[in-house]
Amino acid sequence: MAKKRLRPLADDEMTEAQRRVAEAVLSGPRGGLRGPFPALLRKPKLAECARRLSDCIRYDNVLPPPLRELAILIVARHWDAHYAWYAHSTIALDEGLGPAIVDAIAEGEEPDGLGVDEKIVYDFSRELLNKNDLGDATYDAALARFGEAGVVDLTATIGFYCLVAVTLNMLREEVPDDGKRLPDIEPR
Numbered sequence: 001m002a003k004k005r006l007r008p009l010a011d012d013e014m015t016e017a018q019r020r021v022a023e024a025v026l027s028g029p030r031g032g033l034r035g036p037f038p039a040l041l042r043k044p045k046l047a048e049c050a051r052r053l054s055d056c057i058r059y060d061n062v063l064p065p066p067l068r069e070l071a072i073l074i075v076a077r078h079w080d081a082h083y084a085w086y087a088h089s090t091i092a093l094d095e096g097l098g099p100a101i102v103d104a105i106a107e108g109e110e111p112d113g114l115g116v117d118e119k120i121v122y123d124f125s126r127e128l129l130n131k132n133d134l135g136d137a138t139y140d141a142a143l144a145r146f147g148e149a150g151v152v153d154l155t156a157t158i159g160f161y162c163l164v165a166v167t168l169n170m171l172r173e174e175v176p177d178d179g180k181r182l183p184d185i186e187p188r
Helices: 016-027 044-059 065-078 082-094 099-106 116-131 136-171
Strands: none
Touching: 016 044, 044 136, 065 082, 065 099, 065 116, 065 136, 082 099, 082 136, 116 136
């Protein structure tokens, strides 16, 4: 196992600005100082901005929660972000995303039987991540179904969770012993 980086700061090691952000994270809907936040606290202003953006994406997104979580899982698989996968695969299932969809994404496969909205989110997310652009047909389908606010929320979800994924990978954040890691797959 690779050495974990940037251990969490103890209370007595934090500056006042770091403590304020840590308290905001702890008292918010997350209920814990985990994920990218122990690293982001090294830059309190960045951590506060990330907390606010995360809250907006997680709790004020025009996309229904299963679709938001679908996009997050696609990002986690794209970056092989095991901890993000561990956290959000459970949330996705709790929010009603089908287990077969979650399992297929874990394997790097397009799930069978996606609903219309799920297929739009899947195609949009994969295309943006893999091609660094969207074809007009993919964009137009998302725009027609989710509107401008939905397209912006979907794009922001993908972008923010890229930040989360690469931060967690830089940290070498480990999945708890009882948690599920992504399976190893061949690059596509």
